[in-house]
Amino acid sequence: DTEVTQTPKHLVMGMTNKKSLKCEQHMGHRAMYWYKQKAKKPPELMFVYSYEKLSINESVPSRFSPECPNSSLLNLHLHALQPEDSALYLCASSQAGTTPYSNQPQHFGDGTRLSIL
Amino acid sequence: AQKVTQAQTEISVVEKEDVTLDCVYETRDTTYYLFWYKQPPSGELVFLIRRNSFDEQNEISGRYSWNFQKSTSSFNFTITASQVVDSAVYFCALNHRTDKLIFGTGTRLQVFP
Numbered sequence: 628d629t630e631v632t633q634t635p636k637h638l639v640m641g642m643t644n645k646k647s648l649k650c651e652q653h654m655g656h657r658a659m660y661w662y663k664q665k666a667k668k669p670p671e672l673m674f675v676y677s678y679e680k681l682s683i684n685e686s687v688p689s690r691f692s693p694e695c696p697n698s699s700l701l702n703l704h705l706h707a708l709q710p711e712d713s714a715l716y717l718c719a720s721s722q723a724g725t726t727p728y729s730n731q732p733q734h735f736g737d738g739t740r741l742s743i744l
Numbered sequence: 745a746q747k748v749t750q751a752q753t754e755i756s757v758v759e760k761e762d763v764t765l766d767c768v769y770e771t772r773d774t775t776y777y778l779f780w781y782k783q784p785p786s787g788e789l790v791f792l793i794r795r796n797s798f799d800e801q802n803e804i805s806g807r808y809s810w811n812f813q814k815s816t817s818s819f820n821f822t823i824t825a826s827q828v829v830d831s832a833v834y835f836c837a838l839n840h841r842t843d844k845l846i847f848g849t850g851t852r853l854q855v856f857p
């Protein structure tokens with residue numbers, strides 16, 4: 628079992644739906660990440676939160692909206708997605724470093740497999 | 745620019761064979777961190793090892809070993825006496841002064857009984 632919990636594990640939604648992906652960790656990590664992974668490709672970073680503040684947005688379309696309500700939770704709100712957004716969405720967390728960035732290992736959840744109809 | 749190259753797209757071996765996964769990286773900085781992750785079919789990425797640029801000691805953990813050579817910018821991963829449970833995609837990654845991991849394209853390892 629991983630220490631980063633993602634729900635739901637699978638999600639099928641239409642292009643007009645609004646849904647949210649959730650991620651939770653209780654390791655005391657203060658850096659949290661969202662990644663998108665297409666089949667047979669490496670994960671692509673989407674967002675980074677450090678101490679509950681958005682520190683990196685990799686030019687992600689506004690139909691993806693991240694939220695970090697507290698140090699243990701990370702959400703990804705989805706609205707008006709396109710078929711090409713179908714992918715595995717991975718959440719990760721790490722200890723925030725003493726420098727402005729974290730060089731600590733990232734710990735990943737099992738992911739949410741998202742299908743857009 | 746930072747880059748990680750995993751030239752081996754797919755490797756197939758028979759159980760108990762040794763296998764080495766290659767990783768070559770590019771960075772201009774002197775301080776950086778290298779990682780290996782395993783992604784089984786279930787999807788989660790499992791952290792295996794972190795190595796910083798100042799520590800060139802090789803490491804062994806059970807059947808796993810890592811060979812870090814700064815002179816050739818390589819951080820290779822060897823599995824000794826492979827098992828079917830080792831079947832997965834393995835990613836090498838570089839972290840360089842940001843919160844962003846630079847992943848290689850991954851090597852799919854299939855171990856047949």
